[in-house]
Amino acid sequence: MATALNPQRLVELEAACAAHASEARRWTIKLRRQSPALKLATLEVCLGYDLPTLTRLLLADGVPLSSRFDDGETVLHIAAECNALRVLRLLLDAGADTDAKDELGWTALHNAAHFGHLEVATLLLDAHAQINATDNKAWTAIMQAAAEGHASACELLASRGADLLAANAYGLTAIHRAAFRGHADVVKALLPHLRRLGNVDLPTLLSQLPEDKDHVYGHTALHFACTKGHHLVAKRLLAAGASRTSTNSMGSTPLHFAAQYGHLACLTLVMGHPGAYQLSNSELDNQSTDGMTPLYLAASNGHPACCAALIAAGADPTKAANDGFTPLSVAKYYHADKSQLDCAAEGAQRRKCEHAAGAALRGLRQAVDGGAARTAAGLRRVSGRIFLRPRVRAKGLDERAPCGVLAHHCGQGGAGFVAVERISLSSSIAAGLSL
Numbered sequence: 001m002a003t004a005l006n007p008q009r010l011v012e013l014e015a016a017c018a019a020h021a022s023e024a025r026r027w028t029i030k031l032r033r034q035s036p037a038l039k040l041a042t043l044e045v046c047l048g049y050d051l052p053t054l055t056r057l058l059l060a061d062g063v064p065l066s067s068r069f070d071d072g073e074t075v076l077h078i079a080a081e082c083n084a085l086r087v088l089r090l091l092l093d094a095g096a097d098t099d100a101k102d103e104l105g106w107t108a109l110h111n112a113a114h115f116g117h118l119e120v121a122t123l124l125l126d127a128h129a130q131i132n133a134t135d136n137k138a139w140t141a142i143m144q145a146a147a148e149g150h151a152s153a154c155e156l157l158a159s160r161g162a163d164l165l166a167a168n169a170y171g172l173t174a175i176h177r178a179a180f181r182g183h184a185d186v187v188k189a190l191l192p193h194l195r196r197l198g199n200v201d202l203p204t205l206l207s208q209l210p211e212d213k214d215h216v217y218g219h220t221a222l223h224f225a226c227t228k229g230h231h232l233v234a235k236r237l238l239a240a241g242a243s244r245t246s247t248n249s250m251g252s253t254p255l256h257f258a259a260q261y262g263h264l265a266c267l268t269l270v271m272g273h274p275g276a277y278q279l280s281n282s283e284l285d286n287q288s289t290d291g292m293t294p295l296y297l298a299a300s301n302g303h304p305a306c307c308a309a310l311i312a313a314g315a316d317p318t319k320a321a322n323d324g325f326t327p328l329s330v331a332k333y334y335h336a337d338k339s340q341l342d343c344a345a346e347g348a349q350r351r352k353c354e355h356a357a358g359a360a361l362r363g364l365r366q367a368v369d370g371g372a373a374r375t376a377a378g379l380r381r382v383s384g385r386i387f388l389r390p391r392v393r394a395k396g397l398d399e400r401a402p403c404g405v406l407a408h409h410c411g412q413g414g415a416g417f418v419a420v421e422r423i424s425l426s427s428s429i430a431a432g433l434s435l
Helices: 007-017 020-030 036-048 053-058 075-079 085-093 108-115 117-127 141-148 149-160 174-181 182-199 221-228 231-239 253-261 264-271 296-302 304-313 327-334 341-369 373-380
Strands: 386-391 404-411 417-423
Touching: 007 020, 007 036, 007 053, 020 053, 020 341, 036 053, 036 075, 053 085, 075 085, 075 108, 075 117, 085 117, 108 117, 108 141, 108 149, 117 149, 117 341, 141 149, 141 174, 141 182, 149 182, 174 221, 174 231, 182 231, 221 231, 221 253, 221 264, 231 264, 253 296, 253 304, 264 304, 296 304, 304 373
Parallel strands: none
Antiparallel strands: 386 417, 404 417
């Protein structure tokens, strides 16, 4: 009995039986004296170690092709899981059921996809295995491949007709699983097929599981990428035309999730970079059903870098949520010692003085360019954060001005003034800001 279950001994016996017919006959005679349970255990080892000669002899001795092992697995399940190509061909030629399911509802194709065994999957598909067979939770083979990051298997299954729009019991499709796990290569493989179907922004469905009946749904793949901070996945989705403003059942956009979890790279990808912003101010300040903006979420969860980026793009730090809190007040409440307070304060101050500052600078330029000395003299007396000082300088922009200082030089006959808008980057909440 010990000899029969010794894998190394069986590997050696496989070579001997394949080379010498007499050795195969001697082992066949021994098989007749073994119990059915021992034969089944021997077959399981032969399947796992890809021993086709011994497998053939066991089947010829009467071990059923429909035999079941632990968890209800069939001979094809084990061969597919172990990438046993020689045994798999033998079993398929013998007529093994390609669509038989184990206790989880998996077919052999589920096993091949889960482990990324491309040749096994090809053999099963060539033997007419059902490509969209579902397990007990409605997972298909391509969902398994996508979740485990097997891009080549996903490409094979998609090209052979796998349903990319099918959702499992949780309401998730293959692209959702890949985006959530951060499998950028899988996302790259699936996107061309989804674009042909016109469903790059495929939303998740309401879960069919009773315990998940109150869960949020309507997430796109970009929502998941921004939730987990998968920058490359987000980049590929956006390049394929994914919507930056799609909302889930709670009215949250991908920007909400990037801000909530502090994923700055994803956040800047979605909203764009300075000089090339992709979202308008109203889109930046989009409120979910509870009234929360992305800036509110970044402030309440303690992500100062995201706060600064959102404010720089024009997000409103004074926009209140349904609970009455603004981004600034919620940052005070939850993170009184955090620097995002300064960022929010700076944003509010910037908004308050922005209009006056712009008007003053425009007036100064018009005055000097037009020679209206009286108007220029009046502008010298402008109070607040805009002030003027004499300076002998040619007309032009001072590129050496430090961050936070906007300088404009103007002159007439060599003499002129410089208008400077100073916005302190280290402003504190105590600077007299009232929201």
